[in-house]
Amino acid sequence: MMKPRNQVVQVGRFGGPDGLEVVDAPMPTPGPGEVRVRVLASGLEYTDVTIRRHLYPQTMRLRPPFVLGYDVVGEIDQLGDGVTGFRLGERVADMTVVGSNAAYRTLRAKDLTRMPTDVDPAEATTLILSWTTAYQLLHRTARVQRGQRVLVQGAAGAVGQALLTLGRMAGLELWGTARGEHAGIVRELGATPIDYQREDFTRVLPGGFDVVFDGVGEDDYRRSFAALRPGGLLCAYGYSANVQAERRLLSLLMWLVRVYVWRQVLGWLPGGKRLRLYSINLMRARHPAWFREDLERLFELLATGAIRPRVAGRISIDEVADAHRRLEAGSLAGKLVLCPDLEVPRAEAASATAPEAPLQVSRAQ
Known part of the structure; x- marks a missing residue:
């Protein structure tokens, strides 16, 4: 059996997409109260552009190198000491701000939201930041x-x-x-x-x-x-x-x-x-239960087909810099999602007119 390999997308220097680097990283080990996940999907959002440019107040103290990745859907493959209520192979989601454009990463169990098994991880990832923001703006x-x-x-x-x-x-x-x-x-x-x-x-x-x-x-x-x-x-x-x-x-x-x-x-x-x-x-810091409740509600709407977020492209880890250029150019037909296990032909990854994603989005988050 092949030993798992961890790769990450990190900001090597602040500025343009050329400052992004794909590097090999040690396999993380979950600490007490943590789980390790094999990343199934991680969003590529315009907010990542602001972080990469050093224009995002919440990450102003970070200095390169650090790993990008605002949100994540992953499959649990290791449990840390003291973790209860989760099992190996279970799919979970989290909003991490940074660190999730990776093949593997650790997450705090108390922050996780369970994801239905019958939904597409890429579509589910689009809900974590953008759709939860919209839901909370409307209803909270x-x-x-x-x-x-x-x-x-x-x-x-x-x-x-x-x-x-x-x-x-x-x-x-x-x-x-x-x-x-x-x-x-x-x-x-x-x-x-x-x-x-x-x-x-x-x-x-x-x-x-x-x-x-x-x-x-x-x-x-x-x-x-x-x-x-x-x-x-x-x-x-x-x-x-x-x-x-x-x-x-x-x-x-x-x-x-x-x-x-x-x-x-x-x-x-x-x-x-x-x-x-x-x-x-x-x-989320003030009302952590609300974030989980609202994301679970959105997952239910996705599972029943009541909503269908647009995925413009499923991006391999080597194509993230090109994906950032597309984010900055705008006019994408939906949201770009990093799928670390995926080897996507460039012609498919570059397409912004796939039948499942007929709409365009602007640069806004």
């Missing part, structure tokens, strides 16, 4: 009600598509901003498209929106705030416009501080409009 942060009028900024992105899909299931009336060429995506997902390059979304709906979800952060969210009705709610969860502008980390942190200060004075502004800042990691 905004607590939306059927019939509300909702605007999704960056509607063609991964979180945007999930917001539209889950928002439609919640009975919302939806609008979504996107480039004009992505109008079909927004319309197919049940929302009214708004070409943000040609239309003023602050004037689209007389009286304003009940809720605006904004992961773009252009103009410090001010135009999204202006699009709200009196008493409306702005949920801010990202800042992709600032990442695409390639700000340095210090200036990005100063921008986040400015947004936070702006949040403190909103309660004193006319109209009673509100702002809530959302972070999936902060939400």
Whole structure:
């Protein structure tokens, strides 16, 4: 029997995709309370680009080399001391922020979410960050009600598509901003498209929106705030416009501080409009049970066919640098997923028009 081999994708230096390295690594051994998993799938998200560029506040203290990989679906192949309730061969999921673009890794048992055996690991991986973010924005942060009028900024992105899909299931009336060429995506997902390059979304709906979800952060969210009705709610969860502008980390942190200060004075502004800042990691730290409950709910929807996240490509470990270039270029038909055991022909990996993934996504997370 061939001895298992561990390979990882690490950031050798901050900057462009050329700073990524595929290297051999020691096989990890689970400590007390940990399990080791053979990685079946790990997401490749635009957030990884911000981490690689040293523009992600949560990883600002990391220095190369370190392993990328925000989320993971794996099969348990070793149990550490004291682990109960899990068995060898069981499939589990976790959100790790870094470390999961690997063939094998260890995880804390208390953080794991069980995954149904009859779902595709690649599709399941797409739910961990983007779809859980969308679910919690809708049901934990905004607590939306059927019939509300909702605007999704960056509607063609991964979180945007999930917001539209889950928002439609919640009975919302939806609008979504996107480039004009992505109008079909927004319309197919049940929302009214708004070409943000040609239309003023602050004037689209007389009286304003009940809720605006904004992961773009252009103009410090001010135009999204202006699009709200009196008493409306702005949920801010990202800042992709600032990442695409390639700000340095210090200036990005100063921008986040400015947004936070702006949040403190909103309660004193006319109209009673509100702002809530959302972070999936902060939400998980405060309410760890919610993350597991919400991800399990999404896994159930996937298992029953109620949702079908788009997988644009299943990427082998040697193709991750090319995958990052595609992430930065945008216009992918769904989400890229690293499958370490897979040897994918480049022609297949490069295809962005597979029948299972007819839609495009933008650069947003």
